[in-house]
Amino acid sequence: MTAKKECAKRLGIYLLIVFAFMLFYILCAKLMHQSHTVYYIIYMIFSFSPAIASLITRAVTKEGFRDMKLHLHLTGNIRYYLLSFGLPLICLSSMFLLPVIVSGHADWLGGFTFGNVLSNAFLLISFSAVQSIGLLGEELGWRGYMNQKMEPLLGTVGTCLVGGIVWGLWHFPMDISGYLDGNSTFSEVLVSTFGRLAMLTCFGTFLIWLTKKTDSVFPAVIAHFMYNQSQFTLTELLYMGNISEDISLPLWTDILRYIPTLIIAVIFIILLLRDKKKDIKDNIATI
């Protein structure tokens, strides 16, 4: 079997397992709605499903458990670790603040004092160092396995696009849970699903770049944690600014929310392609 066919087979098995977990989550929705304990257990299993799927695939295809990118590789890579702390925070801040400022509501940002911003940023950074490990359940699967198998088949840009879409689709049970509980309409589900797809596809390029640069999934784990937690922190800071409940931003400002992640996607796709070109040149020079 050629290397490409082998990759396709492994990728296929991996995706089948991951989406089986997703289906299981959707099928258990009713049961999860009835019991907090069942919800918690199934949610935890689902959160770790990409990692579980990668381990099962490695075992089934007799690939072995090498190259799981579980070394920290701190030496010489500190700048990438620092970037994994800082860039998601900057990106999310622009995503939240750009629509508010552009629509002329800068007065809503009363909670964003120097002290508040600094203390929240420091808290996020310190918590991400000790609490982000739960996201290893996702990163071990997506960046540590899926992208490695996808790249020989789809190329760098294809991996960023398809990998991001798969990653976004995997979150679909969470998006649809509101609709199943009767708390949101189907159109709201669609908006959140497509919004997440776009955001994660763009942000995923940064995580792929981090993983390739450091040969470790841990910077991606940290960046993923920072991305998730920054949203809560920024929402809290916005609520500190005494915004009345009936006020909302104009619809066109929604587009602005996508600009920072889009910029990140473009920058990191260029960097990934440049690195690939450099690798090819180096290989030719060695031959």
Added chain:
Amino acid sequence: MTGLVYKEWKQNRWYILSMILCGAAPLLVLLFFHSQISDIGEAPLRIGGLIAGFLTAGALQMLVLRGDDRKLWGYWITATPDGYNGFLRVKYEMIFAMIVLFLFTLQCVDRGYCAFAADMGNTEVAEISGIAVLLCFVQILLRAIDIPFVYRFGSKKGSFVKLICMIVLTIILLALLFLNIDRLDTFFDSCKKVFSVQNSPLILSVGLVLCLALYYISYRITCRLYLKGVEQYDR
């Protein structure tokens, strides 16, 4: 580096895995005293379990430092490509991973318990993992102080030297306190001003980042002291 990770895993895997048990300590305590529990929330007992788990985890983290304070091992590891820097880095990373594993288990168990309590009809049960996060930073700080002593003086002598240093430090602080007893009120007033409601989140967050920075500085200090320590180790 893989070899060093393998060595640490083979040598200390039971200590590493015991972090899971330490993290489950609040639940184990509840199971142990289940006959005496009237309220499923029982926060004091859970916090007691958390502190017991925290202390046990700390003791176990120190045990992984034993066994490497041998002269022959010290010289041999210095001669390897990774050198003693690589060896110490893996030790620091392993202890950090143990702390993270302890916290992760504790949070998983605690959230699971709160979900179970909610199913039993008590939705008011609060998570105790918020305290655990702060305790983990205390643990990071304590290990940052412990490890240089252990590698500079060996595990037995190191704890003794650390104890003496702590006693000396306490005596100095007490002496300073008694010498300035008439200015104590001014000191407490300025402390109150610094640790005000507005400042405390900033001080806390800076403190947490400082703990992480101190852990890294501790690694650099241990690297500087290691070879001096090796000279004093037993064969």
